[in-house]
Amino acid sequence: MDTTLSPTDLAALINRCTGVAVTSDQVCFSQQSFDELGVDSLGLMGVVAELQRNHGMSRGVDVAPNQSPRELLSLLTGKV
Amino acid sequence: MTRRVAVTGLGVIAPGGLGVKAFWELMTSGRTTTRPITSFPAQGFRSRIAAECDFDPREAGLVTAEIDRMDRYVQFAVVAAREAWDQAQVEVADPWRVGVCMGSAVGGTTLLEHDYVATSGNGERWLVDADLASPFLHRALSPASLAAEVADAVGACGPVRTVSTGCTAGLDAVGHAARLIEEGRADVVVAGAAESPISPITVACFDAIRATSARNDDAEHAARPFDRDRDGFVLGEGAAVLVLEDWEHARRRGALVLAEVTGFATRSNAHHMTGLTTEGVEMAEAVRQALDQAEVSSADIDYINAHGSGTRQNDRHETAAFKRVFGERAHAVPVSSIKSMIGHSLGAIGAIELTACVLALAHGVIPPTANLDTPDPECDLDYVPHTAREEDLRTVLSVGSGFGGFQSAVVLSHPERS
Amino acid sequence: MSPAAVITGLGVVAPSGIGVESFWPAIRDGRRSLGPLTRFEPNPYPVVVAGEVHGFEQSEWVDGPIAVQTDRFTHFALAAAKMALREADLDPVDVPPFGFGVITASYSGGVEFGQREIERLWRNGPEHVGPYQSIAWFYAACTGQISIGNGLRGPSGVLVADEAGGLDALAGARSELRRGATAMLVGGTEAPFCPYAICCQLGHGLLSPGDDSTTAYLPFTSRAAGFAPGEGGAMLVVENADAARERGARARAVVAGYGATFTGPQRYDRSAEGLERAARSAVAEAGVDLAEVDVVFLDALGDGRADLAEFEALRSLFGGRLDQIPVTAPKTGYGRCYAGTAALDVVAAVLALDHGAIPPTPNVDECRFDLDLVTGPAREGAIHTALVLSRGLYGGNSAVVLRRPEPNEGGN
Structure with missing residues (x-):
């Protein structure tokens, strides 16, 4: 399992999967939700699928558009 | 004055019911046809269930050259078109006045995928080897070939086209065909839709957005529109064809008129490619427009054939839309989803649903919503659970929603409506 | 009698020019825009000459999130729609809520996007197919995205009748105007140059095998040997003539x-x-x-x-x-x-x-x-x-x- 995903990596991954520009600062500090950032439900499914495929995120974990990238990162570093 | 549009023939290929008679028996039985996928080995997929047609093209009357040339969905369409054409018994005086309007959402995906696998060596080559492609592959790229085959099957030389508005394509194709008659561009239009989407790429793309049901160990109860325990739609396949005819043209030749297409409208939600609004404003608007065109009020609608795909989002969306149009009366109008029995065949289903509506008008029977054991508390209308219901029907409404944000509505009336 | 349907805006993404300002001088002067097919390399197929759109800056026309979820044919359509609205000087918010619709014609859909996703499926497995395959490849992608991108909630349609579909769509738009719509965006775009799309097209037998861009596509001559395929297309704003006149728009046709x-x-x-x-x-x-x-x-x-x-x-x-x-x-x-x-x-x-x-x-x-x-x-x-x-x-x-x-x- 890959537990070394940094905020920068996650920001880049979100950008790649959804086309929404997210900074590592936003991942670390902002409370803005995926929804508010402009990541829709399909985009978020793409992010989650990518994390599951390549970053060892467990299949049981789900993320909703009203959660933030910061919450996602803590899910990853905490639970993975 | 705009011309009236009669339905004078029906043909259908649906899971569990090849031909109108078998289809209607299924519709009134409340049986479901959803089952584990047999079309390809589905292990490894999230959703491994579908409603498949047990269709043997040769038994269905197609000859070798047709079988070789036509993708599965085109075979469905041509067989359904021949059934409808036989019933209508149109004697074509002028083929230039006969049109075709067929719908499909994903067209020739089955053949496209089959030949992709062959030419790419299971996905190994970006520069595919064209020498390994079937000589008919080009027909799969463009579903214009669908309408062309149907046109040839009935000898049509008028306006011929394929409509591809995703999952409203079946309703839209029939609506568009009716307009060709209303506007005087044709006297007869063979209208309908076909789809054979049960292939790995289509299953995988719905897996990726979790739109389809993963109730893999209970396939026959997997399509559960309006039920609390639903978890998405079940993919289906099939085709339906209606012969539409200028009312006077049909009357002059003494044809048996099965129903009248009285209203059609489509609106977009401009909201999201797959998402629906919770309020159902655009679907309500499409319904109102269709009712206006039909010159009926919401009080005249005796039955609503719902989109009822069995996703939570859809079921709540259209329930809201019906309440918006029908107000308090929404609770008194029977609503049902035949997708509970035959799955969701994407572009084809709208035409199959309209066929069910014509039969419902003719027989005075409303097909039920199967598997509706415990209604979603948000969905509190009369969804005709489990069992078909006898009812005198004069005017019925069929609605659909499609990826792309499309909302369509068709109104059909009993031939003796006035 | 209902008012005429008038064309008030034109948007073009073509091998010979992006925007009418470039397209018109190019076609007026008979400029040649065919060239070697370069969308993928090497090109092992017996079609060498094609009309490719060069200089199309997708980021100029399509927002990042939309670009990720759409194929090149939709990028063209969104750009052409934007240009057509600009040319018509028409802001959709000024049109009645359900009065503005979209009809597009398509032949091959989002086939390059589709080839990438189907490759992932067969090379890596079902869970590698992304969430956007369901909305990028199908023929309705352009109508849907134009409607969403511009807030158009009127009647919409998608026609597949190959080349003729572009005219059928225009007639469909006119029919909607007669039935009460105020304005319609209508047209079609195409991006059929990924390897698998070429492989599919070879079967229709009409692609010119010529390797000289000045002689590959010569209809009506004794040297006619098929056509050179192109990418791109156009979107047009068509309006109810009364509505157009009322807002002071110039009807072009x-x-x-x-x-x-x-x-x-x-x-x-x-x-x-x-x-x-x-x-x-x-x-x-x-x-x-x-x-x-x-x-x-x-x-x-x-x-x-x-x-x-x-x-x-x-x-x-x-x-x-x-x-x-x-x-x-x-x-x-x-x-x-x-x-x-x-x-x-x-x-x-x-x-x-x-x-x-x-x-x-x-x-x-x-x-x-x-x-x-x-x-x-x-x-x-x-x-x-x-x-x-x-x-x-x-x-x-x-x-x-x-x-x-x-x-x-x-x-x-």
């Missing part, structure tokens, strides 16, 4: 008449009668006389039998007057863009009416039929009525008549 017939896939001998009948219906519906037609924009398939059939259709239509009617096919300069083709022909015709000049048929300098085919420089002179012809690969024949608007229709 009236969509006056339409006709469509079917004569079967590649049955060219029969397409002569089919095209003729479609054209007669269009002219009759337009309420004009055949003698009033000032120019014909040709289908120009580039197959000897098909060219002959088109010539025969014209001869039956115009009889002995045929050699006095200028006919042209600007698409020989940039290729046949499938469902984008007829939309581009309509744009070319509108620009011709507007500028009083008939753009030529680039690369073609002889004609094996007794036709007044415009070659060389553009033919100048007032044009009031244009006939546009189109045939689909699977047998559709469509025709549209465009005419200059009268002053009471917003013309000037």
Whole structure:
């Protein structure tokens, strides 16, 4: 399992999967939700699928558009 | 004055019911046809269930050259078109006045995928080897070939086209065909839709957005529109064809008129490619427009054939839309989803649903919503659970929603409506 | 009688230019925009010459999140729609809520996006297919994205009738206007140049195998050997003439008449009668006389039998007057863009009416039929009525008549 995903990596991954520009600062500090950032439900499914495929995120974990990238990162570093 | 549009023939290929008679028996039985996928080995997929047609093209009357040339969905369409054409018994005086309007959402995906696998060596080559492609592959790229085959099957030389508005394509194709008659561009239009989407790429793309049901160990109860325990739609396949005819043209030749297409409208939600609004404003608007065109009020609608795909989002969306149009009366109008029995065949289903509506008008029977054991508390209308219901029907409404944000509505009336 | 349907805005993404400001001079001057197919390399296929769109900066036209979830054909459509709205000076918020719809024509859908995703499926497994495959590949992607991107909640449609679909879509838009819509965005775009899409197209047998971009696509000549495929297309704003006049918009052309017939896939001998009948219906519906037609924009398939059939259709239509009617096919300069083709022909015709000049048929300098085919420089002179012809690969024949608007229709 890959537990070394940094905020920068996650920001880049979100950008790649959804086309929404997210900074590592936003991942670390902002409370803005995926929804508010402009990541829709399909985009978020793409992010989650990518994390599951390549970053060892467990299949049981789900993320909703009203959660933030910061919450996602803590899910990853905490639970993975 | 705009011309009236009669339905004078029906043909259908649906899971569990090849031909109108078998289809209607299924519709009134409340049986479901959803089952584990047999079309390809589905292990490894999230959703491994579908409603498949047990269709043997040769038994269905197609000859070798047709079988070789036509993708599965085109075979469905041509067989359904021949059934409808036989019933209508149109004697074509002028083929230039006969049109075709067929719908499909994903067209020739089955053949496209089959030949992709062959030419790419299971996905190994970006520069595919064209020498390994079937000589008919080009027909799969463009579903214009669908309408062309149907046109040839009935000898049509008028306006011929394929409509591809995703999952409203079946309703839209029939609506568009009716307009060709209303506007005087044709006297007869063979209208309908076909789809054979049960292939790995289509299953995988719905897996990726979790739109389809993963109730893999209970396939026959997997399509559960309006039920609390639903978890998405079940993919289906099939085709339906209606012969539409200028009312006077049909009357002059003494044809048996099965129903009248009285209203059609489509609106977009401009909201999201797959998402629906919770309020159902655009679907309500499409319904109102269709009712206006039909010159009926919401009080005249005796039955609503719902989109009822069995996703939570859809079921709540259209329930809201019906309440918006029908107000308090929404609770008194029977609503049902035949997708509970035959799955969701994407572009084809709208035409199959309209066929069910014509039969419902003719027989005075409303097909039920199967598997509706415990209604979603948000969905509190009369969804005709489990069992078909006898009812005198004069005017019925069929609605659909499609990826792309499309909302369509068709109104059909009993031939003796006035 | 209901008000006319008038064209008020044009958006173009074509091999010969992005935006009408580039497209018009290019086609007026007969500029050649065909070249080697470079979308993938190496190119192992027996089609070398194509019309590619170069210099298209997707980020200029499509937001990042939308770009990720759409194919190149939708990028073209979104860009062309934006240009058309800008040209029409029409903000959708000023149109009644359900009064603005979209109809697009498509031939091959988002096939490059689709090839990438299906490759992931077969190479890596089902869970590698992304969430956007479900909305990027299918034929309805452009109509849906244009509707969402511009807040258009009116009647929408998607037609697949290959090249002819572009004209069928225009007629569909006109029908919606007659039924109460205020404005429609209509057209078609295509991006058919990924390897698998080329592999599919090879089967129709009409792609020119020539490797010289100046001779690969020479319809109506003795050297006709098929067509060069193109990418791109056009979107147009079509409005209810009264609504357009009320807001002070300039009507550039009236969509006056339409006709469509079917004569079967590649049955060219029969397409002569089919095209003729479609054209007669269009002219009759337009309420004009055949003698009033000032120019014909040709289908120009580039197959000897098909060219002959088109010539025969014209001869039956115009009889002995045929050699006095200028006919042209600007698409020989940039290729046949499938469902984008007829939309581009309509744009070319509108620009011709507007500028009083008939753009030529680039690369073609002889004609094996007794036709007044415009070659060389553009033919100048007032044009009031244009006939546009189109045939689909699977047998559709469509025709549209465009005419200059009268002053009471917003013309000037």
